[in-house]
Amino acid sequence: MNTFDLHQYLHERVRLVNDALARYLPDESERPQALHQAMRYSTMSGGKRLRPVLVIAGAEAVGGRAETVLPTACAIELIHTFSLIHDDLPAIDNDTLRRGRPTCHVQFGEATAILAGDALFASAFELIARNAETAPPDRVVQVLRLVAEASGTRGMVGGQMVDIESEGKQVDAETLEYIHRHKTAALIRASVVAGAILAGAQEWQIDALSRYGERIGLAFQIVDDLLNVTGDPQKTGKAVGTDAARGKATYPALFGVEASRQRAHALLKEAIEALAPLGERATPLRALATLIVEREG
Amino acid sequence: MNTFDLHQYLHERVRLVNDALARYLPDESERPQALHQAMRYSTMSGGKRLRPVLVIAGAEAVGGRAETVLPTACAIELIHTFSLIHDDLPAIDNDTLRRGRPTCHVQFGEATAILAGDALFASAFELIARNAETAPPDRVVQVLRLVAEASGTRGMVGGQMVDIESEGKQVDAETLEYIHRHKTAALIRASVVAGAILAGAQEWQIDALSRYGERIGLAFQIVDDLLNVTGDPQKTGKAVGTDAARGKATYPALFGVEASRQRAHALLKEAIEALAPLGERATPLRALATLIVEREG
Numbered sequence: 295m296n297t298f299d300l301h302q303y304l305h306e307r308v309r310l311v312n313d314a315l316a317r318y319l320p321d322e323s324e325r326p327q328a329l330h331q332a333m334r335y336s337t338m339s340g341g342k343r344l345r346p347v348l349v350i351a352g353a354e355a356v357g358g359r360a361e362t363v364l365p366t367a368c369a370i371e372l373i374h375t376f377s378l379i380h381d382d383l384p385a386i387d388n389d390t391l392r393r394g395r396p397t398c399h400v401q402f403g404e405a406t407a408i409l410a411g412d413a414l415f416a417s418a419f420e421l422i423a424r425n426a427e428t429a430p431p432d433r434v435v436q437v438l439r440l441v442a443e444a445s446g447t448r449g450m451v452g453g454q455m456v457d458i459e460s461e462g463k464q465v466d467a468e469t470l471e472y473i474h475r476h477k478t479a480a481l482i483r484a485s486v487v488a489g490a491i492l493a494g495a496q497e498w499q500i501d502a503l504s505r506y507g508e509r510i511g512l513a514f515q516i517v518d519d520l521l522n523v524t525g526d527p528q529k530t531g532k533a534v535g536t537d538a539a540r541g542k543a544t545y546p547a548l549f550g551v552e553a554s555r556q557r558a559h560a561l562l563k564e565a566i567e568a569l570a571p572l573g574e575r576a577t578p579l580r581a582l583a584t585l586i587v588e589r590e591g
Numbered sequence: 592m593n594t595f596d597l598h599q600y601l602h603e604r605v606r607l608v609n610d611a612l613a614r615y616l617p618d619e620s621e622r623p624q625a626l627h628q629a630m631r632y633s634t635m636s637g638g639k640r641l642r643p644v645l646v647i648a649g650a651e652a653v654g655g656r657a658e659t660v661l662p663t664a665c666a667i668e669l670i671h672t673f674s675l676i677h678d679d680l681p682a683i684d685n686d687t688l689r690r691g692r693p694t695c696h697v698q699f700g701e702a703t704a705i706l707a708g709d710a711l712f713a714s715a716f717e718l719i720a721r722n723a724e725t726a727p728p729d730r731v732v733q734v735l736r737l738v739a740e741a742s743g744t745r746g747m748v749g750g751q752m753v754d755i756e757s758e759g760k761q762v763d764a765e766t767l768e769y770i771h772r773h774k775t776a777a778l779i780r781a782s783v784v785a786g787a788i789l790a791g792a793q794e795w796q797i798d799a800l801s802r803y804g805e806r807i808g809l810a811f812q813i814v815d816d817l818l819n820v821t822g823d824p825q826k827t828g829k830a831v832g833t834d835a836a837r838g839k840a841t842y843p844a845l846f847g848v849e850a851s852r853q854r855a856h857a858l859l860k861e862a863i864e865a866l867a868p869l870g871e872r873a874t875p876l877r878a879l880a881t882l883i884v885e886r887e888g
Binding site for chain 2: 320325326328329330333376380383385386403404405406408409411412413415416417419420422423424426430431432434435436438439441442443445446447448449451452454455456458459472
């Protein structure tokens with residue numbers, strides 16, 4: 295454990311993911327150029343690549359290798375990017391800046407942004423299919439079902455819908471939990487589990503990783519909420535206080551900053567406990583969980 | 592051949608598809624209700640179900656059965672519905688009526704319409720995964736790749752993008768062909784081929800059905816263009832002349848009504864010729880091709 299260098303680990307895997315994304319995304323010189331430019335603009339914009347790294351770390355935790363799961367790792371990053379593009383649209387969150395740059399619809403127009411999101415979503419499923427070149431087809435089908443469910447109405451899109459419906463309303467703890475579990479935690483959990491499935495995990499390993507993924511997914515969103523209250527815009531790359539201004543349902547708004555911090559740390563502890571049966575090979579996942587909860591941006 | 596009753600054939604298969612769609616779509620009483628209502632509103636609105644019927648007929652043409660391919664048949668209808676919802680949005684075609692009813696965003700608001708489209712797209716891939724309950728996983732993966740490609744930037748979404756870019760511009764024959772092949776023909780071709788793959792088609796059968804699908808896909812869009820010029824709004828359920836008013840790139844605008852009709856009939860002839868090696872089992876596909884070209888709505 296004490297020889298594990300998370301910085302080096304992330305550096306290597308993020309580079310793998312970024313190289314693969316650059317290869318997989320359609321060429322900007324090919325028709326329709328504006329669509330391909332928008333897809334690349336939003337995907338290659340310095341994201342942390344948390345989800346694809348979790349796919350890889352999930353595979354490694356059961357003895358698999360990054361190269362085997364790279365298409366699915368990239369697929370989930372494309373789904374994440376698609377969701378950001380659509381969430382930023384004027385009809386939804388109406389955000390004009392993301393990671394310090396104009397959002398997709400500001401840069402390319404609304405029609406192109408809608409279609410770029412759609413095209414990224416389609417590309418994600420193409421990539422999952424391509425993962426059958428390095429993994430057995432029955433595992434790919436399992437991953438397809440998992441990722442599609444985690445993206446749709448019982449996952450990310452469903453959570454985003456309830457989030458919008460709740461804006462400016464008094465929200466109860468159950469609804470807040472619903473939003474966080476669906477909007478953010480579902481795809482994060484699916485990332486870890488997808489990597490493990492592709493690497494041939496056994497049922498008990500999938501169960502452990504599923505529990506881990508759910509905890510860090512929820513913790514990730516609580517920390518996101520906290521950073522929107524207490525974060526340093528220099529480190530987060532985002533304005534502070536925007537959730538409150540919009541009347542968004544957040545953990546700190548409902549439970550306060552201190553109780554939210556405690557909840558994030560309790561989830562971190564549970565996540566790490568869930569990894570116990572996986573032993574040494576889950577070291578990167580432990581370090582990633584800590585990073586998620588203790589990050590400043 | 593002379594005993595084949597297309598009306599009866601369609602009636603039975605459309606009912607199978609509609610029953611399955613009603614089962615597969617998320618429950619309106621479940622959270623998030625508005626999203627589920629929007630998904631059902633747009634999907635269960637009396638569409639012709641051409642694409643799912645083509646999936647079934649594609650399977651039957653190589654000795655398969657409807658029940659085996661029903662999840663994928665419904666998946667492709669959900670993708671079609673998703674594309675209509677997004678195309679109707681104010682930022683894209685800004686249509687307020689479809690099949691005589693308010694479009695999704697008019698009925699439910701723009702945010703819900705965007706997310707309902709996204710959720711339908713996700714549900715489609717869940718359904719493709721579920722097809723592994725009745726077909727081998729390697730075939731499901733092949734279908735996944737085919738359908739994802741036909742939906743994305745090298746298919747439907749790519750075609751829609753070039754269509755929008757071309758509005759109000761003088762468009763050459765090559766661009767028009769690009770739009771029609773991608774926006775419409777790609778998913779229609781994928782429908783026939785997907786059914787055949789799931790039913791265990793051999794390479795030569797897939798080739799024949801692929802040629803058939805491309806021809807009827809292109810013919811379908813040419814006839815659509817023609818009906819927008821010469822159709823009876825009572826039969827098409829659509830206003831006449833809207834393409835011209837918008838400066839849309841269409842076959843009749845570029846080549847004239849008569850040449851467009853001839854092209855559609857030439858494609859019909861080629862489509863039927865492509866089916867020759869498949870014999871009697873392709874009878875429904877022959878009748879469907881004729882229906883596509885000779886329809887009045």
